[in-house]
Amino acid sequence: MNASKPQDTPVETTDIAIVGGGMVGISLALLLARQNPERRIVLIESFGFADESERPFQSSFDARSTALSAGSRQILERCGLWQNLAGHLTCIRRVHVSDKGHFGGSTIDAQEYGLEAVGYVVENAWFGKVLATELLNQSAIRCHAPASVRRAEAREGGYRLAMEEGEERFFLDCQLLVLADGAESRLRQQLGISVERCNYHQSAFIANVKCDRPHQGIAYERFTADGPMALLPLGESDQSATMALVWTRPSHRVQKLQHASDREFLQKLQSEFGYRQGVFTEISTRHLYPLQLVVAREQIRRSLVLMGNAAHFLHPVAGQGFNLALRDCQALSDALAAADSQGLALTDTRILDSYLQAQTQDQWATIRLSDSFVRWFSSGELAKSVLRNLGLFALDTLPVAKQLLAKQTMGLGGL
Numbered sequence: 001m002n003a004s005k006p007q008d009t010p011v012e013t014t015d016i017a018i019v020g021g022g023m024v025g026i027s028l029a030l031l032l033a034r035q036n037p038e039r040r041i042v043l044i045e046s047f048g049f050a051d052e053s054e055r056p057f058q059s060s061f062d063a064r065s066t067a068l069s070a071g072s073r074q075i076l077e078r079c080g081l082w083q084n085l086a087g088h089l090t091c092i093r094r095v096h097v098s099d100k101g102h103f104g105g106s107t108i109d110a111q112e113y114g115l116e117a118v119g120y121v122v123e124n125a126w127f128g129k130v131l132a133t134e135l136l137n138q139s140a141i142r143c144h145a146p147a148s149v150r151r152a153e154a155r156e157g158g159y160r161l162a163m164e165e166g167e168e169r170f171f172l173d174c175q176l177l178v179l180a181d182g183a184e185s186r187l188r189q190q191l192g193i194s195v196e197r198c199n200y201h202q203s204a205f206i207a208n209v210k211c212d213r214p215h216q217g218i219a220y221e222r223f224t225a226d227g228p229m230a231l232l233p234l235g236e237s238d239q240s241a242t243m244a245l246v247w248t249r250p251s252h253r254v255q256k257l258q259h260a261s262d263r264e265f266l267q268k269l270q271s272e273f274g275y276r277q278g279v280f281t282e283i284s285t286r287h288l289y290p291l292q293l294v295v296a297r298e299q300i301r302r303s304l305v306l307m308g309n310a311a312h313f314l315h316p317v318a319g320q321g322f323n324l325a326l327r328d329c330q331a332l333s334d335a336l337a338a339a340d341s342q343g344l345a346l347t348d349t350r351i352l353d354s355y356l357q358a359q360t361q362d363q364w365a366t367i368r369l370s371d372s373f374v375r376w377f378s379s380g381e382l383a384k385s386v387l388r389n390l391g392l393f394a395l396d397t398l399p400v401a402k403q404l405l406a407k408q409t410m411g412l413g414g415l
């Protein structure tokens with residue numbers, strides 16, 4: 001379909017079009033609907049929201065779990081989602097950081113910061129259900145799902161999208177286009193926006209594991225010469241013994257482990273992680289994710305903004321990707337609400353400029369944090385190994401450094 005030759009093709013119009021109904025696209029739509037009630041919002045997603053059988057194929061809502069920071073809680077409360085999530089969240093009361101075979105180590109304790117929890121863990125499948133239910137309850141948001149945007153073209157007063165919904169073909173004209181269509185965004189590529197890409201040559205195993213003792217709300221970040229690993233508490237109480245595993249391994253060495261029996265896998269896991277959480281007894285189906293850092297070279301253009309994985313795709317081990325994206329969503333929604341009160345047109349470049357200005361420092365601090373977790377903590381080199389141990393040791397003994405790291409991790413700013 002050629003977006004520049006409308007001929008008889010019907011044209012729909014809206015103020016804001018969001019392409020991508022993953023965790024980020026839906027969260028943004030809900031925030032915008034609350035803070036910018038006068039705006040017409042359209043959300044377009046390739047998968048259907050109502051058909052449960054399709055959920056697992058949608059990239060955000062698979063078998064993973066997401067660690068939500070205390071900062072994310074504040075945002076999710078603001079868009080009315082927290083209540084519905086609360087019954088299915090696990091509180092992280094303490095984070096234990098360690099390095100395999102070395103003396104360094106550190107803990108971040110919620111109590112030290114006067115908080116109920118350092119963060120919360122939610123299974124993505126449940127999060128997806130809560131987001132989709134809230135979305136479908138919002139009359140202010142028009143959804144095209146399953147539908148897909150084939151092309152986007154800049155035009156006077158915004159963008160024209162070439163839409164495909166079942167057998168139907170039509171155009172959607174919007175004043176502001178939000179691309180929340182994932183790390184491999186085809187529209188980003190089609191619009192000629194290039195990315196910085198760093199392949200970590202690592203892949204992450206994702207699975208739920210059972211232990212022989214309750215997790216008591218403790219999350220673990222552990223660094224090994226082969227890559228970082230995280231264990232997050234799951235279940236509705238501290239007495240649950242199920243944990244979500246994110247285990248990073250060099251990509252060239254995952255084959256054998258991928259095909260290992262559950263018993264062999266758990267044995268290897270146990271030898272890398274140790275026994276501080278007892279004995280691992282069971283494991284769910286394992287999934288493997290190749291890891292890289294992808295950062296768009298342009299995040300904004302006139303009438304266009306990239307959000308979520310389309311803007312920055314981070315290594316998952318520090319659990320920062322969605323939390324950062326949610327802060328971006330809040331900042332964009334704030335910038336649009338401020339523009340409304342000042343009477344600015346949606347196409348006014350000052351709106352997106354002010355959004356990016358507000359978020360640049362947070363984005364780079366978070367990208368640097370998760371990137372350095374991987375670079376410093378995935379190495380068997382002696383010099384790095386010594387330094388990272390000094391780093392963890394210093395972290396535990398230098399309150400200011402620890403507070404800054406903890407604040408960034410909790411999504412409360414600081415670095």
Ligand SMILES: Cc1cc2nc3c(=O)[nH]c(=O)nc-3n(C[C@H](O)[C@H](O)[C@H](O)COP(=O)(O)OP(=O)(O)OC[C@H]3O[C@@H](n4cnc5c(N)ncnc54)[C@H](O)[C@@H]3O)c2cc1C
Nearest residue numbers: 020022023024046060067149182308309316319321322323
């Ligand atoms: C293993 C792993 C663990 C993670 N753990 C954490 C964590 O603990 N904490 C944390 O904060 N973050 C975590 N993250 C990061 C988090 O998962 C991402 O930030 C989040 O999934 C980004 O969502 P998104 O909506 O931007 O992109 P996606 O989930 O990729 O969604 C994009 C959506 O766009 C749709 N789409 C694409 N193209 C089109 C089109 N042309 N038309 C219509 N629809 C389209 C797709 O169908 C898809 O639903 C983790 C990531 C990984 C890989």
